[in-house]
Amino acid sequence: xxxxxxxxxxxxxxxxSTFIATRLIAGIATVVALPVYLALWGAPxxxxxxxxxxxxxxxxxxxxxxxxxxLARAHLLSASTLSGLVVFASIWTGGATSAFLPWLVAVPAxxxxxxxxxxVLAATAIAVASLLALIGLDAAAILPAAMAFxxxxxxxxxxxxxxxxxxxxxxxxxxxxxxxxxxxxERNGGDRLRAIVDAAGDVxxxxxxxxxxxxxxxxxxxxxxxxxxxxAGEGLFSRVHVADRPEFLRALDGAATRDDTSAEFRVRCGxxxxxxxxxxxxxxxxxxxxxxDTAPDLVATLRDVDARKRDETxxxxxxxxxxxxxxxxxxxxxxxxxxLRTPLNAIIGxxxxxxxxxxxxxxxxxxxxxxxxxxxxxxxxxEVVNDILDMSRIETGNFEIFxxxxxxxxxxxxxxxxxxxxxEEAGLRIxxxxxxxxxxxxxxxxxCKQMLLNLLSNAVKFSRSGGRIVVGAYRDGTGASFYVADxxxxxxxxxxxxxxxxxxxxxxxxxxxxxxxxxxxxxxxGLAALHGGQMDIESEIGAGTRVTVRLPHTSMPAxxxxxxxxGEGVAASGFRMSA
Amino acid sequence: xxxxxxxxxxxxxxxxLFNDLLVANGYExxxxxxxxEAMKLAREHKPDLILMDIQLPEVSGLDVTRWIKExxxxxxxxxxxxxxxxxxGDEERIRKGGCEAYISKPISVAKxxxxxxxxxxxxxxxxx
Numbered sequence: 001x002x003x004x005x006x007x008x009x010x011x012x013x014x015x016x017s018t019f020i021a022t023r024l025i026a027g028i029a030t031v032v033a034l035p036v037y038l039a040l041w042g043a044p045x046x047x048x049x050x051x052x053x054x055x056x057x058x059x060x061x062x063x064x065x066x067x068x069x070x071l072a073r074a075h076l077l078s079a080s081t082l083s084g085l086v087v088f089a090s091i092w093t094g095g096a097t098s099a100f101l102p103w104l105v106a107v108p109a110x111x112x113x114x115x116x117x118x119x120v121l122a123a124t125a126i127a128v129a130s131l132l133a134l135i136g137l138d139a140a141a142i143l144p145a146a147m148a149f150x151x152x153x154x155x156x157x158x159x160x161x162x163x164x165x166x167x168x169x170x171x172x173x174x175x176x177x178x179x180x181x182x183x184x185x186e187r188n189g190g191d192r193l194r195a196i197v198d199a200a201g202d203v204x205x206x207x208x209x210x211x212x213x214x215x216x217x218x219x220x221x222x223x224x225x226x227x228x229x230x231x232a233g234e235g236l237f238s239r240v241h242v243a244d245r246p247e248f249l250r251a252l253d254g255a256a257t258r259d260d261t262s263a264e265f266r267v268r269c270g271x272x273x274x275x276x277x278x279x280x281x282x283x284x285x286x287x288x289x290x291x292x293d294t295a296p297d298l299v300a301t302l303r304d305v306d307a308r309k310r311d312e313t314x315x316x317x318x319x320x321x322x323x324x325x326x327x328x329x330x331x332x333x334x335x336x337x338x339x340l341r342t343p344l345n346a347i348i349g350x351x352x353x354x355x356x357x358x359x360x361x362x363x364x365x366x367x368x369x370x371x372x373x374x375x376x377x378x379x380x381x382x383e384v385v386n387d388i389l390d391m392s393r394i395e396t397g398n399f400e401i402f403x404x405x406x407x408x409x410x411x412x413x414x415x416x417x418x419x420x421x422x423x424e425e426a427g428l429r430i431x432x433x434x435x436x437x438x439x440x441x442x443x444x445x446x447x448c449k450q451m452l453l454n455l456l457s458n459a460v461k462f463s464r465s466g467g468r469i470v471v472g473a474y475r476d477g478t479g480a481s482f483y484v485a486d487x488x489x490x491x492x493x494x495x496x497x498x499x500x501x502x503x504x505x506x507x508x509x510x511x512x513x514x515x516x517x518x519x520x521x522x523x524x525x526g527l528a529a530l531h532g533g534q535m536d537i538e539s540e541i542g543a544g545t546r547v548t549v550r551l552p553h554t555s556m557p558a559x560x561x562x563x564x565x566x567g568e569g570v571a572a573s574g575f576r577m578s579a
Numbered sequence: 580x581x582x583x584x585x586x587x588x589x590x591x592x593x594x595x596l597f598n599d600l601l602v603a604n605g606y607e608x609x610x611x612x613x614x615x616e617a618m619k620l621a622r623e624h625k626p627d628l629i630l631m632d633i634q635l636p637e638v639s640g641l642d643v644t645r646w647i648k649e650x651x652x653x654x655x656x657x658x659x660x661x662x663x664x665x666x667x668g669d670e671e672r673i674r675k676g677g678c679e680a681y682i683s684k685p686i687s688v689a690k691x692x693x694x695x696x697x698x699x700x701x702x703x704x705x706x707x
Contacts, residue, residue, distance in 0.1 A: 349596040353603070
């Protein structure tokens with residue numbers, strides 16, 4: 001019969017069932033008493049009939065609680081009906097001197113079983129108001145004369161006051177039983193809770209918002225090597241590392257005012273007399289059912305996270321070290337770049353003046369040849385330096401790419417123009433193989449230019465006079481690809497797999513003219529990878545080589561800090577040549 | 580009369596290279612290794628063009644360029660930055676700093692002369 005909402009909580013269940021049971025007994029007693037009355041005194045007067053009707057009201061109230069589950073309202077209803085009945089009966093039986101008045105005592109007694117001070121107060125107020133109203137009516141002398149009963153006066157007291165006393169006694173007995181039950185439930189609950197806490201292995205603490213500990217579970221002994229009582233009050237707070245105290249208090253504050261919080265802080269272990277020894281703990285904190293205006297107490301679990309925390313610290317140190325090394329490397333690269341380019345400027349520039357015979361003709365053929373060789377070697381060295389720097393930056397993640405949409409056709413045409421002179425000199429034709437609807441490339445423009453130039457200069461270097469170089473591009477799935485194919489000497493199968501690995505030099509098969517560091521392709525491969533793409537090489541000895549760079553539709557820029565603007569200088573001074 | 584070019588460059592060899600190239604092309608040069616001296620020389624000689632190394636020992640070539648561009652008397656003189664310090668964003672930074680052009684080291688002789696001639700308004704230069 002108890003309402004759904006109260007069935008699962010043993011305490012609420014007790015309150016509800018007690019209420020319903022007492023009202024049912026009262027109501028049923030009335031129904032049973034009616035035939036007895038009829039047998040003894042015959043048909044009741046109108047007033048008595050009204051009393052009987054009124055006495056069945058508890059049945060309705062019990063029904064109300066059973067249907068709605070509203071205990072407080074049911075109690076107030078009950079208090080009102082009982083008080084009303086007592087006043088009504090007293091009006092006809094002697095007013096302020098009526099033998100039924102003791103029944104008013106039952107009103108707060110009933111309410112005591114609601115388990116709420118507010119309801120007891122309200123019920124008491126109703127009973128007092130009823131009594132005062134009755135006294136008022138009596139004093140105003142507007143009450144009817146006391147009904148004459150065909151029984152002695154003492155029997156009125158017996159039938160009027162005695163049941164009230166017995167009823168109040170029964171309520172008190174029930175109340176005391178419920179108190180015992182509540183205590184029992186609480187103890188059981190406490191024991192169960194403690195067992196759960198112990199099983200979880202965490203330390204359970206209840207504390208106030210200011211960090212004062214009100215309870216701490218015994219497991220604390222294991223965690224902090226101190227007894228539970230030393231942490232009581234300010235004991236815990238005083239052991240929290242000074243630097244971590246704000247964090248600790250923030251977590252408590254957060255749990256008290258907003259939501260569950262967690263914090264990690266260091267707590268000093270062992271006796272205070274010993275050398276300080278801190279361990280990291282994690283605290284999860286939540287408010288414990290506060291009742292509105294007063295700051296709620298908090299319950300928190302403490303867990304040892306020392307090992308994890310120390311690992312993290314080590315990792316952080318290692319990361320910081322790596323970052324510092326990376327920055328140092330970047331700075332080193334920038335300096336290298338400057339220091340190498342400055343003397344190269346003189347070497348390339350002066351040898352160019354000589355070969356260009358700016359100050360008059362070099363009479364000796366050998367001198368002209370040497371000047372040319374110095375210039376050529378200077379340019380070669382510059383390319384190697386550029387490749388090494390680029391490769392280092394790609395490897396260290398310092399090469400930043402900025403993808404943008406651009407017209408691949410223009411870029412390819414531009415690159416072909418840049419190597420045209422060189423190709424012509426070597427007796428080579430450069431052809432393009434571009435679709436009518438050339439897909440727009442979405443990539444770092446400069447990186448693409450560098451990749452194309454590296455591939456083209458390789459093709460020029462490894463082709464035989466009279467050969468053909470084809471540069472092409474096409475849509476490739478959702479992305480785009482470009483390729484450079486030559487009819488040159490080809491690459492031995494054994495070397496194919498190793499190509500593109502930085503700092504790997506191919507063993508043989510090339511005459512001195514083709515000497516290179518192998519960095520050119522590594523740079524292409526690295527740049528393609530930075531775009532999330534890839535480089536593929538197909539080659540056949542004596543037939544030629546085709547290198548394809550595939551770029552995905554959206555290139556993911558790799559993280560990096562800076563890069564050399566080497567492309568501009570290279571484009572201005574000639575071509576990147578390296579095998 | 581030969582056009583005058585002020586070269587601000589701290590590296591001796593590069594100074595010589597630029598000087599010889601410019602002289603070979605019929606220009607007159609004024610040289611300084613110090614950015615701090617550049618202003619004084621510019622006021623004194625009123626050069627037609629300034630070649631500015633960006634990495635100078637005392638003050639940055641960018642600072643010197645800014646001084647020139649803020650000077651009522653000198654701000655019309657074109658400044659070409661020449662630098663080996665060619666990191667990402669340098670070109671933008673240098674152009675923003677007021678330089679008319681930017682040449683990265685190592686230079687290409689042909690490109691170098693072409694750029695200089697362009698900013699002097701010499702189609703053919705005044706070669707010897």
